[in-house]
Amino acid sequence: MAxxxxxxxxxxxxxxxxxxxxLSTTNHKxxxxxxxxxxxxxxxVGGAMAMVIRLELFKPGMQFLDPAFYNSMTTVHALxxxxxxxxxxxxGLANWMIPMQVGAPxxxxxxxxxxxxWLLPFAFTLLLLGFFVPGGAPAGGWTLYxxxxxxxxDSFPLAIFAIHLMGASSIMGAINVIVTIMNMRxxxxxxxxxxxxxxxxxxxxxxxxxxxxxLAGAVTMLLTDHFFGTSFFSASGGGDPVMFQHVFWFFGxxxxxxxxxxxxxxxxxxxxxxxxKPLFGYEAMVYATASIAFLSFIVWAHHMFTVxxxxxxxxxxxxxxxxxxxxxxxxxxxxxxxxxxxSLSFEPxxxxxxxxxxxxTIGGFSGLMLAxxxxxxxxxxxYFVVAHFHYVLVPxxxxxxxxAVYYWMPKWTGHMYNMTLAKWHFWLSTIFVNVLFxxxxxxxxxxxxxxIPDYATQFADWNxxxxxxxxxxxxxxxxxxxxxxxxxxxxxxxTAQVWEGAHGLEWELPSPAPYHTWEEAxxxxxxxxxxxx
Amino acid sequence: xxxSQTLKRRNRALTGKLWLFVAGSFAFGFALVPLYRVLxxxxxxxxxxxxxxxxxxxxxxxxEAGRTVTVEFMANLPTVGNWEFRPSQATLQVHPGQLYExxxxxxxxxxxxxxxxxxxxxxxxxxxxxxxxTQCFCFSPQSFKRGEQRVMPVRFFIDRALPIYVDxxxxxxxxxxxxxxxxxR
Numbered sequence: 001m002a003x004x005x006x007x008x009x010x011x012x013x014x015x016x017x018x019x020x021x022x023l024s025t026t027n028h029k030x031x032x033x034x035x036x037x038x039x040x041x042x043x044x045v046g047g048a049m050a051m052v053i054r055l056e057l058f059k060p061g062m063q064f065l066d067p068a069f070y071n072s073m074t075t076v077h078a079l080x081x082x083x084x085x086x087x088x089x090x091x092g093l094a095n096w097m098i099p100m101q102v103g104a105p106x107x108x109x110x111x112x113x114x115x116x117x118w119l120l121p122f123a124f125t126l127l128l129l130g131f132f133v134p135g136g137a138p139a140g141g142w143t144l145y146x147x148x149x150x151x152x153x154d155s156f157p158l159a160i161f162a163i164h165l166m167g168a169s170s171i172m173g174a175i176n177v178i179v180t181i182m183n184m185r186x187x188x189x190x191x192x193x194x195x196x197x198x199x200x201x202x203x204x205x206x207x208x209x210x211x212x213x214x215l216a217g218a219v220t221m222l223l224t225d226h227f228f229g230t231s232f233f234s235a236s237g238g239g240d241p242v243m244f245q246h247v248f249w250f251f252g253x254x255x256x257x258x259x260x261x262x263x264x265x266x267x268x269x270x271x272x273x274x275x276x277k278p279l280f281g282y283e284a285m286v287y288a289t290a291s292i293a294f295l296s297f298i299v300w301a302h303h304m305f306t307v308x309x310x311x312x313x314x315x316x317x318x319x320x321x322x323x324x325x326x327x328x329x330x331x332x333x334x335x336x337x338x339x340x341x342x343s344l345s346f347e348p349x350x351x352x353x354x355x356x357x358x359x360x361t362i363g364g365f366s367g368l369m370l371a372x373x374x375x376x377x378x379x380x381x382x383y384f385v386v387a388h389f390h391y392v393l394v395p396x397x398x399x400x401x402x403x404a405v406y407y408w409m410p411k412w413t414g415h416m417y418n419m420t421l422a423k424w425h426f427w428l429s430t431i432f433v434n435v436l437f438x439x440x441x442x443x444x445x446x447x448x449x450x451x452i453p454d455y456a457t458q459f460a461d462w463n464x465x466x467x468x469x470x471x472x473x474x475x476x477x478x479x480x481x482x483x484x485x486x487x488x489x490x491x492x493x494x495t496a497q498v499w500e501g502a503h504g505l506e507w508e509l510p511s512p513a514p515y516h517t518w519e520e521a522x523x524x525x526x527x528x529x530x531x532x533x
Numbered sequence: 534x535x536x537s538q539t540l541k542r543r544n545r546a547l548t549g550k551l552w553l554f555v556a557g558s559f560a561f562g563f564a565l566v567p568l569y570r571v572l573x574x575x576x577x578x579x580x581x582x583x584x585x586x587x588x589x590x591x592x593x594x595x596x597e598a599g600r601t602v603t604v605e606f607m608a609n610l611p612t613v614g615n616w617e618f619r620p621s622q623a624t625l626q627v628h629p630g631q632l633y634e635x636x637x638x639x640x641x642x643x644x645x646x647x648x649x650x651x652x653x654x655x656x657x658x659x660x661x662x663x664x665x666x667t668q669c670f671c672f673s674p675q676s677f678k679r680g681e682q683r684v685m686p687v688r689f690f691i692d693r694a695l696p697i698y699v700d701x702x703x704x705x706x707x708x709x710x711x712x713x714x715x716x717x718r
Contacts (some may be wrong), residue, residue: 108548147611175551175552178547179544209551209554211558213555213556214558214561214565216562217562235707236611237711243569247565250565308658
């Protein structure tokens with residue numbers, strides 16, 4: 001434990017106090033914390049909107065809202081969850097864990113790191129300001145399709161600038177991650193020794209810098225179409241609204257992998273720990289992640305089978321989409337193989353990782369159904385699509401964020417959290433998420449369209465079930481910040497390794513991790529011990 | 534000279550390269566616009582050029598009297614309220630190779646003089662290559678006085694090479710008030 005001795009003599013462990021510390025910090029742990037708190041706040045903001053949606057859909061008929069406000073709810077819920085909750089959570093985890101996992105003292109570009117975080121509160125202030133301007137918040141759907149989006153009120157430019165800021169923030173975050181991983185690894189931490197979370201984030205970061213600028217371009221074109229008389233997407237001036245869909249989904253499909261690849265990394269670390277076995281097929285996992293990322297660039301038009309495309313195009317996008325099932329299947333089987341004959345235990349991170357494994361796979365299967373072009377003509381824009389992407393995003397991304405927080409929180413705070421409450425959080429979430437989203441498959445197959453505040457009475461029963469699941473899921477999430485708060489305030493002292501089967505450089509550090517870590521690079525022995533995959 | 538300075542230099546170099554990558558991606562987003570046009574021209578899919586080109590009537594050739602195709606006419610407005618726009622006839626029974634005339638009626642209710650442009654579309658898309666217009670109000674922007682109502686003709690013929698399984702073709706126009714775009718230019 002040479003490291004602790006060093007830390008005890010560390011005279012640089014000073015930080016400014018109060019607000020100024022958080023505004024000016026360049027410490028990767030502080031910034032990681034800020035990102036995670038921001039993400040948690042946006043999770044509840046977006047979640048509150050989801051509750052409003054489920055309340056309106058509880059019964060057929062118009063209950064509480066006017067249709068325009070309902071449309072704002074679905075639009076802003078999506079933007080808040082994607083850009084406000086899930087993406088900042090991944091960047092926060094990357095900030096906290098990547099330097100500790102590769103043996104670096106901090107992120108490579110600490111000041112840019114601070115800037116990229118502080119853009120986010122401004123971005124979301126702009127977005128949410130839309131509720132208070134004439135015309136109401138954006139209501140044309142998060143996909144921003146013209147010409148509908150161009151008919152929005154004064155919130156349209158606010159939303160566009162918000163997206164510009166979110167994009168700038170995540171591009172800077174991604175650059176920081178790449179430079180940190182490429183240049184700051186400790187001597188001896190070769191690329192193929194890196195933990196899977198670092199690997200998946202490296203690939204995610206490249207996806208981010210490849211497609212976020214394309215989104216920025218697309219929304220800039222919307223802006224000039226609306227205000228400066230260009231006609232990129234306006235048919236009257238020779239443009240084509242369908243082109244927006246192509247440009248948008250060229251961003252949008254890699255974006256869904258940006259939301260899920262870091263989740264694959266988390267699961268690849270949690271399952272081996274609680275199976276007390278090295279990850280099965282480490283290198284294959286890396287290559288599978290890379291091939292998923294590559295394929296994500298050539299499948300975008302499966303989101304738009306019904307807008308009109310040559311038959312050859314439909315076939316190409318259908319088959320290339322189905323191809324993604326192969327590397328994803330490799331991953332699912334390898335996680336299962338990791339558990340085979342392992343000595344399993346079921347602490348909260350493992351429970352969430354297992355729920356991910358089952359429920360994400362369900363979402364993957366409905367994705368395969370949607371990939372079939374002729375079948376998609378029936379599923380397009382129904383609740384089947386809603387069920388599909390919520391299955392891959394909620395028990396996919398969100399559950400793994402829970403798994404990651406429950407996995408690393410003792411390392412961050414130095415305390416164990418309340419395992420019983422965390423297990424309650426798990427069981428309530430897992431039961432209610434299925435009550436919430438599984439019936440939406442039936443609704444979609446029966447033909448209920450998405451993005452409507454009212455519906456035919458034949459859909460009433462399953463909508464009520466789904467709403468009950470929604471309220472249950474929403475209320476159970478309140479446990480999460482409570483558990484975190486209690487864990488920060490106190491609790492059983494955590495050991496350095498925390499979990500019996502945990503391997504990796506972060507577990508070579510004491511708990512809580514000191515403010516500055518790995519200022520002296522880890523020893524080859526520590527790296528070798530950590531890289532037992 | 535020392536290690537931390539080399540690291541700083543390497544970080545700066547890689548950051549610079551990654552920003553270039555970002556700039557390239559941003560430019561690529563805009564490059565998709567001409568790329569999309571080219572793809573549309575190659576596949577003939579949704580290609581406005583193809584739909585808005587005048588064809589000489591001499592190409593009509595001899596009439597295939599034994600075959601009848603139904604042509605349906607549709608008129609759309611991008612927004613409701615300030616224009617009236619409708620076809621004079623709902624359908625026409627036509628023989629391939631023969632020249633026909635149909636007309637659309639537009640009424641300017643915007644309350645001021647303006648310019649409007651009709652954007653055509655043909656369904657099914659594969660029929661577009663065999664639907665020829667010799668004269669059309671959609672070929673150029675149309676000026677309208679305040680409150681003016683006008684009947685606008687379109688002359689067309691259907692190529693005899695139209696695939697035999699196509700017996701129904703829809704010609705639709707969306708009528709855009711382009712005063713904003715004209716003012717911008």
